[in-house]
Amino acid sequence: MTQLETPQVTDSATDRNLPKVWKWYDYFTFNTDHKVIGIQYLVTAFAFYLIGGLMAVAMRAELYTPDADLLDPNFYNALMTNHGTLMIFLWIVPAAIGGFGNFLVPLLIGARDMAFPKLNAIAFWLNPPAGALLLASFLFGGAQSGWTAYPPLSLTTANTAQSMWILSIVLVGTSSILGALNFVVTILKMKVPSMKWTQLPLFCWAILATSVLALLSTPVLAAGLVLLLFDINFGTSFFKPDAGGNVVLYQHLFWFYSHPAVYLMILPIFGIMSEVIPVHARKPIFGYKAIAYSSLAICIVGLFVWVHHMFTSGTPAWMRMFFTISTLIVAVPTGVKIFGWVATLWGGKIRFTSAMLFAIGLLSMFVVGGLGGVTLGTAPFDLHVHDTYYVVGHFHYVLFGGSVFGIYAGIYHWFPKITGRMMSEMWGKIHFALTFIGTHLTFLPMHLLGLQGMPRRVAMYDPQFAPINHLCTFGAIVLGISAIPFFLNAVWSWHYGVKASDNPWDALTLEWTTSSPPPIENWVELPVVTCGPYDYGSRDRNIAEIPQTA
Amino acid sequence: MLLCFGFISTLLSNCHMQEDSTFNSSEVISHAEHPDFRVFGLLTFLVSESLMFAGFFATYLFLRETAKIWPPEGTEVELLVPTINTVILVSSSFVIHWGDTAIKKNNVAAMRLWYAITAVMGTIFLAGQIYEYLTLGYGLTTNVFANCFYLMTGFHGLHVFVGLLLILGVLWRSRRLGHYSATKHTGITMAEIYWHFVDIIWIVLFTLLYVLTR
Numbered sequence: 165m166t167q168l169e170t171p172q173v174t175d176s177a178t179d180r181n182l183p184k185v186w187k188w189y190d191y192f193t194f195n196t197d198h199k200v201i202g203i204q205y206l207v208t209a210f211a212f213y214l215i216g217g218l219m220a221v222a223m224r225a226e227l228y229t230p231d232a233d234l235l236d237p238n239f240y241n242a243l244m245t246n247h248g249t250l251m252i253f254l255w256i257v258p259a260a261i262g263g264f265g266n267f268l269v270p271l272l273i274g275a276r277d278m279a280f281p282k283l284n285a286i287a288f289w290l291n292p293p294a295g296a297l298l299l300a301s302f303l304f305g306g307a308q309s310g311w312t313a314y315p316p317l318s319l320t321t322a323n324t325a326q327s328m329w330i331l332s333i334v335l336v337g338t339s340s341i342l343g344a345l346n347f348v349v350t351i352l353k354m355k356v357p358s359m360k361w362t363q364l365p366l367f368c369w370a371i372l373a374t375s376v377l378a379l380l381s382t383p384v385l386a387a388g389l390v391l392l393l394f395d396i397n398f399g400t401s402f403f404k405p406d407a408g409g410n411v412v413l414y415q416h417l418f419w420f421y422s423h424p425a426v427y428l429m430i431l432p433i434f435g436i437m438s439e440v441i442p443v444h445a446r447k448p449i450f451g452y453k454a455i456a457y458s459s460l461a462i463c464i465v466g467l468f469v470w471v472h473h474m475f476t477s478g479t480p481a482w483m484r485m486f487f488t489i490s491t492l493i494v495a496v497p498t499g500v501k502i503f504g505w506v507a508t509l510w511g512g513k514i515r516f517t518s519a520m521l522f523a524i525g526l527l528s529m530f531v532v533g534g535l536g537g538v539t540l541g542t543a544p545f546d547l548h549v550h551d552t553y554y555v556v557g558h559f560h561y562v563l564f565g566g567s568v569f570g571i572y573a574g575i576y577h578w579f580p581k582i583t584g585r586m587m588s589e590m591w592g593k594i595h596f597a598l599t600f601i602g603t604h605l606t607f608l609p610m611h612l613l614g615l616q617g618m619p620r621r622v623a624m625y626d627p628q629f630a631p632i633n634h635l636c637t638f639g640a641i642v643l644g645i646s647a648i649p650f651f652l653n654a655v656w657s658w659h660y661g662v663k664a665s666d667n668p669w670d671a672l673t674l675e676w677t678t679s680s681p682p683p684i685e686n687w688v689e690l691p692v693v694t695c696g697p698y699d700y701g702s703r704d705r706n707i708a709e710i711p712q713t714a
Numbered sequence: 715m716l717l718c719f720g721f722i723s724t725l726l727s728n729c730h731m732q733e734d735s736t737f738n739s740s741e742v743i744s745h746a747e748h749p750d751f752r753v754f755g756l757l758t759f760l761v762s763e764s765l766m767f768a769g770f771f772a773t774y775l776f777l778r779e780t781a782k783i784w785p786p787e788g789t790e791v792e793l794l795v796p797t798i799n800t801v802i803l804v805s806s807s808f809v810i811h812w813g814d815t816a817i818k819k820n821n822v823a824a825m826r827l828w829y830a831i832t833a834v835m836g837t838i839f840l841a842g843q844i845y846e847y848l849t850l851g852y853g854l855t856t857n858v859f860a861n862c863f864y865l866m867t868g869f870h871g872l873h874v875f876v877g878l879l880l881i882l883g884v885l886w887r888s889r890r891l892g893h894y895s896a897t898k899h900t901g902i903t904m905a906e907i908y909w910h911f912v913d914i915i916w917i918v919l920f921t922l923l924y925v926l927t928r
Binding site (some may be wrong): 342354390409420 | 748749751752754755758759761762763765766767768769770772773776777780781786854855857858859861862865869
């Protein structure tokens, strides 16, 4: 993609006495380098992923038998609430947007850093206290009302813990807004001048759409949570029907954010997919513009679908109609992306690396999850399976089979760039096989459970559901085990892995033109863009075979 | 205590961000210089902020539509003080703009004067709001209208307070000779933009809460 014939002369790190590389303790400080912040986000998120995963395994262990014989039901509720909260707010969102976004966006657009480096560091450092607050809520019994915190349940149970939960979310929300602001300004203003808008890597388009969505929807959640906080602690009655409040109001405020949050979790992943697939299929991405615009379309339409979570909340018929239609419309740009990737794979010289395996795994999972979403988005069907395990199965397919697979794909793909070392491919493949089997085994039977009528969010259930629950629990154990090779592989490779070249995958995007790991301030001389980011084998047949190290 | 911690840290992070991007004219030491995007960043942030207010406005309208009597008896709003307050706040937007015009003509003294007047007007606004709270005769928890009223005006008042801090910060920094000039006044512009934002939100708030409630 790049050549350094006419380098742009700017100050580089050496002119200003910066260290050549960061020391390990720099990663525990208020460092303003976007790469450090990206790694901080990723590592913290993975730590929370482990905690949230252990919670999930504990819950599945409880659900192995119909009776609540392993965990106290209140503790089960607390686990369920915090599992969802942790996984969404402290794992997928920070890892996908904060982690990959921070590490990659400046590298992909040829910038030395984000637009506001200090703000970036502030945004990250709001996360650890938020996580601590959330985990500390267990000392006060833990929030009991599920990650949605619907009143009146959230008003009547575990008030201290619920308040801590709210403040934790407000902290993460603030972090998310500040981060999103930074991305918008960085992407819109800091592209290297030689890069045309049609050469902007698709990951950046995805992060741009994500950030706009976060900027517009997160504050509304904050507003709703502030009202809930006041209801719990200061005697107001926004959501208390006996005093003139309205519980459905909370649902509107909550889902106005939390449905778009689904896209916050999947859009960056779509971006990762669009980067990983063409590189490992050795083909130009099919329909660059269509994929870029579909991100923006998802961003816009995604703001008008939230009521599909509330079909059973007494919504009027016209609303059900409108939100069914708008929900189904979201499937169109999503389908555009899926077909774009499939068409990219078609006839490609596919290299089945771990990154590619996870990307293809994601494709298959997301189709299942997406189809489940279409069925749930239609009001008549939703009324029957609402709040059953069908919903649990669906959103785990999109969030685990989608987002988590995407994060794994991204890690395997960019690990050499981030750490300067390769991950073990063999262990990566074992990890993939275990994860793929575990995911299907855990979440596919849940659809059946839901269709048969097992409600979600319960510690005890009718014994007729026991056999399928055995299967789910078994799958969860496989999933739990699947994380072990990954974490061992990551830690081991980070220290002892084979040294990576600057461009181990022969990719064309800008981040591969600098050394692995990139130096502070990324390039000595900023790169100049001479061809598109996905021109594998198209204009120049050789281009795919020649490492584009500048 | 944790509640306080959460609030304070959230506030600090917000204020810090303001301060950081508004007043920090020395470049970030460890990074290559790039053009100044702070104004653009602030505008993006304010888009986000207005959505938070939009959440509150939506809440108000929702509760108003579903209520039988609005506002419930005994919680009528008072109009005199808020109207005076509105006039003061809206005119302060012009005053602060004159300050911005002055600095563009390199007239630091005039800028300081206009910004000081704005600060005084902002303080009067806040004082008026406190006076209003003290004399209304109902509190935060009286009924759902009072909930909305205190929360929304209080939240806006908080923003006025932050704006006031920004203006005072500008005044503090402008003591240094040559700190601001016709070519270097991003902090001043940003304080002005924030103040206009607070003003615009107030106009919507005033219309919704006061004028349409009568």
